[in-house]
Amino acid sequence: MRVGIDVHMLGDRSGGNESFYRGILSGMTPDSGDEYYLFVNSGVDVTEYEDRFNIVYFKKNSSIYRNCVELRKLCKKYNIDVLHTQYYLPFFAPCKTVVTIHDLSFEHIKDIFTKSEYIKDKILVSHAARKADMVVTVSEFSKQDICTTYGTDPSKIEVVYNAVDSDFTVLPKDAKIRSEVRNKFGIADDKYIVCVSNLQPRKNIPRLIRAFNKYSDNTGLDHKLVIVGKKAWMYDEIEKSVSDSKDKVILTDYVTKDELIALLNEASGCVYPSIFEGFGIPPLEAMACGTPVAASDIPVMREVLEDNDLFFDPMDEDGIATAIKTLLETDCKANTEIVGRYSWKKSADILKQVYKKAQLG
Incomplete structure (x- = not known):
């Protein structure tokens, strides 16, 4: 054949x-x-x-x-x-x-x-x-x-x-690339949550940014939101939301695989707010790197992530803000067993x- x-x-x-x-x-x-x-x-x-x-x-x-x-x-x-x-x-x-x-x-x-x-x-x-x-x-x-x-x-x-490439794993604490990505993307020593997504309307990024700003304003905690992904289409609203966030939100644009692995390892949590997916690989990649995940409560995420601990309504800003609070203020763990199913x-x-x-x- x-x-x-x-x-x-x-x-x-x-x-x-x-x-x-x-x-x-x-x-x-x-x-x-x-x-x-x-x-x-x-x-x-x-x-x-x-x-x-x-x-x-x-x-x-x-x-x-x-x-x-x-x-x-x-x-x-x-x-x-x-x-x-x-x-x-x-x-x-x-x-x-x-x-x-x-x-x-x-x-x-x-x-x-x-x-x-x-x-x-x-x-x-x-x-x-x-x-x-x-x-x-x-x-x-x-x-x-x-x-x-x-x-x-x-x-x-x-x-x-x-599935997830085997390169996605927990890095040694002293891995040089951990500090390199922090310096390259202006994160410095700040704690942050990460969202991995191309910039396009389906990914629900403006609502995530508003929810993050709401959480940040209410708590006064000095965390950042790092959004990893290239500009795809119809991203003007996303860029405006970032510009209104007073340097609390960082857009990295496209990153290499090694950089993505390091960014996931360094993150306090991963938020995946997409409103429609066929599968959704980034939450599994984050889990493989030992990073806990909060994901949209949509049918495909329930199918793929099954018994992940944290889901939220992607259309509810308060619900997203609560998920961010849970990631940053409780002892969430990544369910790495889910990754091994694929x-x-x-x-x-x-x-x-x-x-x-x-x-x-």
Whole structure:
């Protein structure tokens, strides 16, 4: 079997979408007799995968050209049996297809995308969910959502969970990078809570900032809120909220994996206030680093984090402020056992079976 995997998101710093594919590829070894081809944007370093995969670079870093023209050409050129893409499928694909759909947030929450992005997703994601031979998603919550929203047969949807890289762990107290990230991002010796999230409306950052300011003003405690993640889209309200916070809120922008691990290790707690997710990797990464987590009380967080001790209503500023108070003023512990329930190797093995099922379907 010859499998082509569209991994154009590698190197684009897209958060969970990129993490899913990096994690899957780290745990995947093609079965004997199978050949896997990674279709990658030019200029991206993928040397770590060259021992197990054939690397093919796209000629153009254009999403329209990639989906409408180039993927079809590559499938024919390399005699691909199964093509695996993310969210969108080429029209009239010349082989069997698998599509990863992480979530359908755009179907449920107004005004979290630009009008053009909303229309594109509305047309192309629904097409992919209906036409793909197999659909991959990252939680039972998202599987049910895809079935309900698009009428997709549940038998052709497979849940392939996210996981956490083994690099996320508790660092030695004297690890040099602990002080380096504090100096680099202007945290100095202050205590802080951390939120790991791209800056976009679904992540609920302005409400988190208001809740943090409310807690800080009421208690007078000199803590900071460190928000880790790159600017994605529609982030003007977030930047305004930060500017109104009198240096109590720090935006780091994109950070390296090593920097993220150090920031999580140094934090007093992690708050994850997202109002809609397909999975949500950052809370697990924080737990792996020994940092307690307060997460949105939404169905997928209950599924992924299960018996985590601390959940809050993401639409309630007072509830978020109370969660922050609990993280900073009580002896919260990270439930590291939750992290061990997820494995990139296990997820990669499931995905290989999805490819075989698609080929035979």
